[in-house]
Amino acid sequence: MHTIDPIEKANLTLLLGQQWRETIAVRDHCISEGSSSISSSNTSTQKLSIGRATPPEKPLRPANLEFVRPGFGVKVGKAGSLSSRIAILHALANVEQWAIDTALDNMARFGYYTQATAGTVFKNPTEDMQDQEYVMPDRFFDDFMQMACDESKHFKWLVERLESQGAHYGDLPVHASIWDSCTDTARSALARMAVVHMTIESRGLDVNPSTIARFDRSGDADSAKMLQKIHQDEVTHVQIGHRWFCYLLKRHEGVGAVLVNDSNDEDNRQAFGASGKDTDGIDVTERRVLDDVDDVLYEFRQVTPAYAQKADGSQGDEIVDPVEAQRRKRFQEVVVQYFKGSLKPPFNTEDREKGGLTRGWYEPLVIVRERTGFRPAAGRKLQSKQDKMESTDVAIVPDVVAGAPAELEQKAVAP
Numbered sequence: 001m002h003t004i005d006p007i008e009k010a011n012l013t014l015l016l017g018q019q020w021r022e023t024i025a026v027r028d029h030c031i032s033e034g035s036s037s038i039s040s041s042n043t044s045t046q047k048l049s050i051g052r053a054t055p056p057e058k059p060l061r062p063a064n065l066e067f068v069r070p071g072f073g074v075k076v077g078k079a080g081s082l083s084s085r086i087a088i089l090h091a092l093a094n095v096e097q098w099a100i101d102t103a104l105d106n107m108a109r110f111g112y113y114t115q116a117t118a119g120t121v122f123k124n125p126t127e128d129m130q131d132q133e134y135v136m137p138d139r140f141f142d143d144f145m146q147m148a149c150d151e152s153k154h155f156k157w158l159v160e161r162l163e164s165q166g167a168h169y170g171d172l173p174v175h176a177s178i179w180d181s182c183t184d185t186a187r188s189a190l191a192r193m194a195v196v197h198m199t200i201e202s203r204g205l206d207v208n209p210s211t212i213a214r215f216d217r218s219g220d221a222d223s224a225k226m227l228q229k230i231h232q233d234e235v236t237h238v239q240i241g242h243r244w245f246c247y248l249l250k251r252h253e254g255v256g257a258v259l260v261n262d263s264n265d266e267d268n269r270q271a272f273g274a275s276g277k278d279t280d281g282i283d284v285t286e287r288r289v290l291d292d293v294d295d296v297l298y299e300f301r302q303v304t305p306a307y308a309q310k311a312d313g314s315q316g317d318e319i320v321d322p323v324e325a326q327r328r329k330r331f332q333e334v335v336v337q338y339f340k341g342s343l344k345p346p347f348n349t350e351d352r353e354k355g356g357l358t359r360g361w362y363e364p365l366v367i368v369r370e371r372t373g374f375r376p377a378a379g380r381k382l383q384s385k386q387d388k389m390e391s392t393d394v395a396i397v398p399d400v401v402a403g404a405p406a407e408l409e410q411k412a413v414a415p
Contacts, residue, residue: 001055001056001059001060001101001104001105001108002056002059002060003060004060004061004062005062006061006062006097006155006159006169007156007159009097009100009152010100010152010153010155010156011152013100013104013148013149013151013152014149014152014153016145016148017145017146017148017149017152020141020142020145024138024142027138050111050112050135050141052111052112053108054108055104055105055108055109057183058176058179058183059098059101059105059179062170064170065170065174066172066173066174067173067174067175067176068173068174068175069175070175070177070180071175072173072175073091073172073173073174073175074087074172074173075087076088076091078214079211079214079215079217079218079220080214080218082165085165085215085218085220085223086162086165086167086171086172087172088211088215089158089161089162089165089167089223090162090167090169090171090172090174091172091174092154092158092227092230093155093158093159093162093169094169094174094175095178095204096151096152096154096155096158097155098176098178098179098182099147099151099154099178100148100151100152100155101179101182102151102178102179102182102196103144103145103147103148103151104144104148105182106144106189106192107140107141107144107145107148109186109189110136110140110189110192111135111136111140111141112133112134112135112136113133113134113135113136113189114131114132114133114134115129115131115132115252116187117187117188117189118134118188118189118190118248118251118252119187119188119189119190119191119192119248119334120190120248120249120251120252120253121252121253122252122253134251136244137247140244140247143240143243143244144240147237147240150233150236150237154230154233157226157229157230158226161222161223161226178196178200180340181195181196181200181338181339181340182196184338184340185338188334188338189244189248190245190248190249190330190334191334191337191338193241193242193244193245193248194241194245194331194334194335194338194339195334195335195338195339196241197237197238197240197241197242197245198238198241198242198245198331198355198357198361199335199339199341199343199362200341201234201237201238201241202238202352202355202357202362203343204231204234205231205234205235205238205348205351205352205355206346206347206348206352208227208230208231208234208348209231209348211227212224212227212228212231215227231351235351235354235355236355237355238352238354238355238356238357239354239355239356241355242355242356242357243356245327245331246327249326249327249330253330255323255326255327255330256323256326256327304353305318305353305358305359305360306318306319307319318358318359318360320360328360328361331361332361332364332365335365336365343362343365343366344366345366347359347362347363
């Protein structure tokens, strides 16, 4: 993150990624041998340990880069001309450069964390838990090392494509809006996952298909194929953010964790009844073991939305289990608190679902930011001019807010 030259940073990150993959192989070998140390002379690679580092307040950049405020740079256009395509590729390269730093910062900043930097609230806190230090599972570093390598690969592809068009990275002004969001979430791993990886990166999933189509229509098939590869990787990055957001909720707030069947606990008696089995009919003791394993290696599970059917045969409301509802509520609370941007349709619902975000996660957060500087609350309904004239003084709670946190419904009022 202290490396100034962007290509060198990408190359060093890819080198670190290669070393980490070798570490994963050693770790897997040790697990298969049932030992925490290297027990075979055939394994020549040493296992890298998790160190400690203080990430910089802001990653270094070349002195020749011209920084502008977001929205005040070169208008990229719609890829109909060479200059427009260069501007788009340059803007995307800038995004990927910050994305490298973001993934590295996640590991350095949140690898070792306390309750405060987790950004969660313990469900049943005990004495001194606030100051206790935790370490993320190895899978956390696996995921974000892979993400850092993906972003490095993307950056190099984009730079090469720029140069093939007679341009260079740094020819146009850049901004640091992504790092601004990283700064805003520097004290909360939960907020970092929700804002940067589940909100900002999922926004990329919305706009990428149209960008790819424009390059294709303009005759730049090579760029279109490259952008399609990048897009597929970005889906997995949203998955990663989703995985660790859910992990932190489960680890510290009990969202998704299985209750212990304690006969002295009224909540547990209501949850499991006298049979000692959960709602799936699985013995509580057995499910608890599975739950503990999942705490170490939280696996992403794509949720396919299910909808109730109305009497007339049309689609009704989404059916959401209590755990999923809790996750959505916390996500929406965190985004409202930390995210400074706005969410606007249309949404790429198909790829968002691949990333774990069904419509109920983000649609309640659709907002409009007025040019006057007024910052509307989450859940605001998009209004036409006629709607505004007819409902100037009427509070508006859109249909998409149904099932959202009560706090969001209360804030959903007209300007």
